[in-house]
Amino acid sequence: MTSQRRKAFSIEEKGAILARLENGESNSALAKEFGVGHSTISMILKNKDRIKESFNSNVLKPKKLRKSQHDNIDQALLQWFKITRNKGIPISGPMLQEKANVFASGFGNPNFNCSASWISRFKVRHNIVSGKIVGESSSVDQSSTYNWLTTVWPNLRRQFSNEEIFNADETGFFYKLLPDRTLKFKGENCCGGKLSKERLTVMVAANLSGTVKKKLFVIGRSQKPRCFSSVKSLPVDYANNRKAWMTSELFERWLRDWDRNLVKKKKKILLLVDNCPAHPNVTDLKSITLAFLPPNTTSVLQPMDQGIIRSLKCNFRKNLVLKMINGLDCNQNSPMKITILDAIVMINDAWNKISQSTIYNCFKHAGLIETYDDLPVREIEENEFDDEDDLPLSL
The missing domain is CATH 1.10.10.60 (Homeodomain-like)
Incomplete structure (x- = not known):
């Protein structure tokens, strides 16, 4: 007679077996299904209190319940x-x-x-693992977030349709930054040049429905870069200052230009922005209602921070890597040089690739949409914006 093979179950598996026993399934049927003896199933039932305690405490992987001596x-x-x-x-x-x-x-x-x-x-x-701290959500003022979503936002929301609600935010692009890691042969030394710190600031804006993506506003250091000399028009709006940063003056100019354009089209919108110093409260706007998100909440309330900017940078990163590869194919000695014009074209292309559903989902993820009553879009996946290559081109 062949002896039963001994098998060790995890707490998660034991919890599932207990649930089936309590639903009326027999000991013998479960023993046969899992290829174990009747006594193994009986022992699980005997220790059900300890197993349930561990299961409810999210201790699922261990196969034995070992209590501490202390x-x-x-x-x-x-x-x-x-x-x-x-x-x-x-x-x-x-x-x-x-x-x-x-x-x-x-x-x-x-x-x-x-x-x-x-x-x-x-x-x-206790099922404790190591994890990397990311983002700024730990510094979020939860009470301010809740109060704004329950008291301020509903009043703003009912005044505008999904097409009329916009969010805008700026982000930095280190557009020449090459990978800081590389695959190599075993024993090969790694060496390379300095990491480039040349940057552009890009203002990104889109509406809640994802149907309108405003033309990008790009800020660089040079007023008239040499690479612009043969170009009649840019696919983005461009401005400059010494540090390539957003300033209150540039923000107000960008906002008033947009307002004048909306007046011509006889449209009115709500624009949500964070309350950073570069975003002053611009008055006398005719078509734009400017609303500021509460302090220390933008990492969870601002749709652009919920994945839109990350998706933009992911798309840009792919464009950058492809351009690097093409440069190496044309010139065996070094990768192609990236100009401000190259960067602008790639960033604009990356912006055009962001889908309507991605933008809508990010507004929903920020808590600004309660139901999917406007668009037949899919739920946001856990790895929605992890579709990146393995080159750490941190931007």
Whole structure:
């Protein structure tokens, strides 16, 4: 007779088996399905309270429920970890070690000396993993966000249609920045030139429905770059200052030009912008209602920051890499030089490639749309804007 093969189930798998047992499925049927003995299924049922406790605590991967020998320290450290992370404070392994020793001393256990391996087991027990901190969401004022969305935004929203609601934001492009990492043969030394810091600032604006993408406003350092000499017109609006930054003067000029154009078309819009110093409260606008997002909320409330700018840079990065490859094919010694005109053409092309549904989804992701009652668009995917190559051309 062939003996049953021993199998270890994860907490997640045990939780699923428990649910099926409680729904009336028999021990023998489950044992046969998973190729284990009846006693294995019976043991899972016997330990259901501990399994459910771990399952509800999101501890899903371990196959054995190992409790710490210092349970009071373990639980105190876990509660401290939860409270500290809820405040948005980064926590490292050494911080956990130090705090565990503090708790041990408070519990009258001076001989306890927290090791790195104890912390490793602690992280496994409680499904704690390492993650990279990104964005500015940890500094967001949650109460201001909620109050604005529930009190200010509904009043603004009802006055304008989806086609009349716009968001605008500027971003920097280090348009000559080459990859800072490379594939290489094993043992080969890596060397290269300095990373370029030449930048352009680009003002991006689009409406909520994604049907209108305003012509880009690009700010460079040179008033008349040499590469513009043979060009009759640019696909973008261009201005300059010494640092290629957005200023309050440039913002007001851009806004008033847009307002005059809307007056001619007899259109009125709502424009949402953040409250940075470069965005003054421009008065006497005839067709634009200017509304400012609350301080410390733009990383979650501003649609452009929810993926539109990232998608723009992803598209530009691909254009840049293709141009580099073409330059290498034409000139074996070095990649093609990128001019401001090249950058403008590639940025404009990247802007044209952003889809209507991407823009609409980003407005929805910012909380500015409650239902999909206007467009038959797909839900935003978790990796919606991760469709990038593996070259870290940070822009």
